[in-house]
Amino acid sequence: MMDKFGFSISKGRQINYESNDRSIAEYISEKEPTFRLCIECGGCSATCTTGNFTSFSLREINILLKRGENEQVKNNIRKCMLCGKCSLVCPRGVNTRNVVTLAIQAFHNSAGHAV
């Protein structure tokens, strides 16, 4: 066994937009066009009960999906309790609850990944 000296290689943090898979966002966008209208104000996250107790942020989930950073979303999206308070505060009329539902569905459909 080799000794570990406490060194490791950091994983790159850069978003590689070209090679990321943005099909989940495209799926949501097609079924729920208001998804495109988000201006990242964070109103949804501020009112979110889940967000007040965990690191869950719908604002962040929106943009992660659009950039194709799906892994982080996949591990988090189930925290949403679908209460729908977010859609009440959204200034752009995004059907946020449906966005979450569609995202869950899309992950479920894609390559048989059960979320």
Add this chain to the structure above:
Amino acid sequence: MDKHVIIIGGGIAGLEAGSKLSGQGYKVSLYEKSNRTGGHLNDWYKLFPDRRNSSEVIEYFKKIVSDSGLKIFQDTSIERIKENGNGFSIYSDKGEEVEADVIVIATGFDLFKSSRKEEYGYGIYDNVISSSDLEAMFRAGEVVRSDGKHPKRTGFVHCVGSRDEKVGNLYCSKLCCVTAVKQAIEVKELDPDAKVYCFYMDMRMGGAYYEELYREAQEEWGISFIRGKVSEVGETIDNNLIVKVEDTLLGRPLKLELDMLVLMAGMEMSEPGEKLAKASFLKTGENKFFASADHHFGSNLSSIKGVFLAGTCTMPMNITETISHARAVVPDVIDYLEKKG
């Protein structure tokens, strides 16, 4: 009514103020440095927010000028204004001296020279163009890269030369955001399959129907908005562009390859305006534009009584605001002349 009014600058502010004053019966002479009037309007194809063809607005100015009897002298730069007893003398680049009772400065703005932001590669990389270059392409009917191909991935960099103290401009030019949105939509109209990205610091859509246009860009055209200031642009071997930006909403760096990059050049005090201000001892502000005597009540008054200001020589303005500001100078000039007797 034998009073003589001189207007310096034949852009839309000068034409509007000149025509209106001429219509009031004053003798008005307008001096324009180039061989055409209308200024920057000539370089723009369609206007925000309703995408009206700029030629319609140019036609309006042609009509008001011909109806008013305004006298226009082209190819003449005015280099200095001097107080001269009861009035003013102006001096042109041709050595002429002309006397007037009142001067209206309407020297307008210059578009920021994008090559000054070297890190974006304007004038270095073939497919980095400015917002006004893109307008010329729209007028020609197609957007093409240097290799003759149509770009499939186009990016717009907001705030080029605005809100940037590195180039000495602290202020927001306020029209570039909506212009970027308009041009992004126009790129999509020409090629609905193209991907379009806007890189912005803040979306400053503070004008009538600007926000609506932004919403349309998102909803109908699927344009992507990425919040972050582009830090640098590189070029690939096939003349594509690699853009580096922080996605500030995720707090992570992002890399993107594009076929074409458009730089949204801001507005600056015009060079002739700057020279005129210096030579005539007229005050300018921190933003280098002509300083108004009072920000609220005297935005058409300069630091010298009898010398007035109209339009974008005072700050960035859109066409509607420029016309309103130019109209507002008319009663100020009349008041001054009547009091002067």
